[in-house]
Amino acid sequence: MGLPNKDEIEGKWDQAKGKTKETIGRAIDDEELEAEGRADHAGGKVEEGFGKARRKVGEAIEDVGDAIGR
Numbered sequence: 001m002g003l004p005n006k007d008e009i010e011g012k013w014d015q016a017k018g019k020t021k022e023t024i025g026r027a028i029d030d031e032e033l034e035a036e037g038r039a040d041h042a043g044g045k046v047e048e049g050f051g052k053a054r055r056k057v058g059e060a061i062e063d064v065g066d067a068i069g070r
Helices: 006-027 031-069
Strands: none
Touching: 006 031
């Protein structure tokens, strides 16, 4: 497994930020902040998934290149 790329890291950050907003929104009874947190969290999951897919494609291309180079 390779190192996480920018999309994966930003996705994790957005998920954490979203969970924090969601929790604070729930605690202070701010439905708008809670909904914004859910949206940030969901968007972060999508971004992380995109980053993982991108990394796996890159790794597969490297593996093919290594196999051809033998």
